[in-house]
Amino acid sequence: METREHIYLDNAASSWPKPESVIRAVELTLREAAANPGRSGHSLSVEAARIISDARSEAAAFFGVADPLRIVFTKNATESLNIVINGLLRPGDHVITSRMEHNSVMRPLNAARERGISISSVRCSRTGELDPDDVRKAVTKDTRLVVLTHASNVTGTIMPVAEVGAITRGEGIPFCVDAAQSAGCLPIDVDAMNIDLLAFTGHKALYGPQGTGGLFIRGGLEAEISPLVMGGTGSASEHEEQPLFMPDKYESGTPNTAGIAGLLEGGRFVSSQGIASIRDHEMALASVLLEGLDGIPGVRVHGPAEPEKRIPVVSFTVDGMDASEVAYRLDDGCGIMVRPGLHCAPSAHRTLGTFPGGTVRFGFGFFNTAEQVRTALEAVSSIVNKP
Amino acid sequence: MNRAGRSVILFESVSSALHAEKILKAGGIAHKIIPVPKHISSDCGVCIRVEGEYLEQAGRALEGKVRVLGVRQLPEAKGR
Numbered sequence A: 001m002e003t004r005e006h007i008y009l010d011n012a013a014s015s016w017p018k019p020e021s022v023i024r025a026v027e028l029t030l031r032e033a034a035a036n037p038g039r040s041g042h043s044l045s046v047e048a049a050r051i052i053s054d055a056r057s058e059a060a061a062f063f064g065v066a067d068p069l070r071i072v073f074t075k076n077a078t079e080s081l082n083i084v085i086n087g088l089l090r091p092g093d094h095v096i097t098s099r100m101e102h103n104s105v106m107r108p109l110n111a112a113r114e115r116g117i118s119i120s121s122v123r124c125s126r127t128g129e130l131d132p133d134d135v136r137k138a139v140t141k142d143t144r145l146v147v148l149t150h151a152s153n154v155t156g157t158i159m160p161v162a163e164v165g166a167i168t169r170g171e172g173i174p175f176c177v178d179a180a181q182s183a184g185c186l187p188i189d190v191d192a193m194n195i196d197l198l199a200f201t202g203h204k205a206l207y208g209p210q211g212t213g214g215l216f217i218r219g220g221l222e223a224e225i226s227p228l229v230m231g232g233t234g235s236a237s238e239h240e241e242q243p244l245f246m247p248d249k250y251e252s253g254t255p256n257t258a259g260i261a262g263l264l265e266g267g268r269f270v271s272s273q274g275i276a277s278i279r280d281h282e283m284a285l286a287s288v289l290l291e292g293l294d295g296i297p298g299v300r301v302h303g304p305a306e307p308e309k310r311i312p313v314v315s316f317t318v319d320g321m322d323a324s325e326v327a328y329r330l331d332d333g334c335g336i337m338v339r340p341g342l343h344c345a346p347s348a349h350r351t352l353g354t355f356p357g358g359t360v361r362f363g364f365g366f367f368n369t370a371e372q373v374r375t376a377l378e379a380v381s382s383i384v385n386k387p
Numbered sequence B: 001m002n003r004a005g006r007s008v009i010l011f012e013s014v015s016s017a018l019h020a021e022k023i024l025k026a027g028g029i030a031h032k033i034i035p036v037p038k039h040i041s042s043d044c045g046v047c048i049r050v051e052g053e054y055l056e057q058a059g060r061a062l063e064g065k066v067r068v069l070g071v072r073q074l075p076e077a078k079g080r
């Protein structure tokens, strides 16, 4: 392989590179504390369990959750969303969602339809924005759940989560937020925003390893949500029925201890840098990109015009050129890695009018630089000018 | 309650026991995580051992924060 510098602009899919502290924590855990956490009572087992306990406290503090035992670790946001959608909804229930959702919400919801659950998908604007009042209007006497992404993985559009939370709280409807893109990127306080269920993933803006994620479940709701997976928890072993207490009800089987050790360090990394300062840096990059793309004829940027209305995710199309071809030429010719296509979110692309062709998506992270954005802009410009 | 002897505080799960450990640590209350003694339960988990003189203080610190399943006094002498 040639030694050309690679420019990684696909942080919305998975952040990369990872902070050194994350890499070290994974390695150290495998070297020194890879016993089965808490199953055996001996000191190495307790050490492994303590890593997970520390990560639980870190995650709780991160999202303004007072009791760490309300945090369940899962393998990603997808599993967390499946726990909620499959575990909470019963035949006859009604769910409200938006037309900007990822397939990790849409696929389990559409499967739930087969079980007699009805769905309202609230319309969004061509820039992916949602009017909270449309959520209020969609509420029926059977509405059992509102599930909404916090930020679109296609356009970066930030959704009015706190406003919707005020509505669901007033109506007494559980509110589930898909924070796959936003956790680590935007401040989240489950109480201030009235979030009852928060699904997050570890490998994006929390800078942890893949295969880590979690779910916050507000007190009492666990009585109404069946677990997706059942089995050994290291607790209540004399019983052959699944324990009903948090977090064990949803944490069967040996967890990804090394991964969770990495997630803990990823969370600490974000906290020590500060979400606000990371966001300032990333939005400065996004603004340079948005301005630059605006000046290239034939390039159309999707999503809100105001940078502050998005996370650092920018999608664009080039007139007369396939998104996949633009992405291929960025990678092959310039070593710039982005993600073309539908981004697992066909519904969002229909909303934008970019279905089925899709868009080219740039997603910035902490480690990107203004220099890289300038190089990317030059590359886009030359691709557009030499079709 | 015998203030002289040692007791163990029992929890629902390892997660609860380790959360309790953090709370006791933060409160400066002496304690030790140990495997649940065989005569109390055949479960594979851990519990928290405290000296009698700290038991009340520990109970107060955990109240409303972690569910305690029970407190058992340990047999005298023959300590570990």
Ligand SMILES: Cc1ncc(COP(=O)(O)O)c(C=O)c1O
Pocket (backbone or CB within 6 Å): A012, A013, A076, A077, A078, A079, A102, A104, A149, A151, A152, A153, A178, A180, A181, A201, A202, A213, A344
């Ligand atoms: C908005 C959104 N929701 C959910 C997911 C699913 O996350 P994961 O693949 O980590 O489960 C993603 C990322 O792919 C996403 O961008």
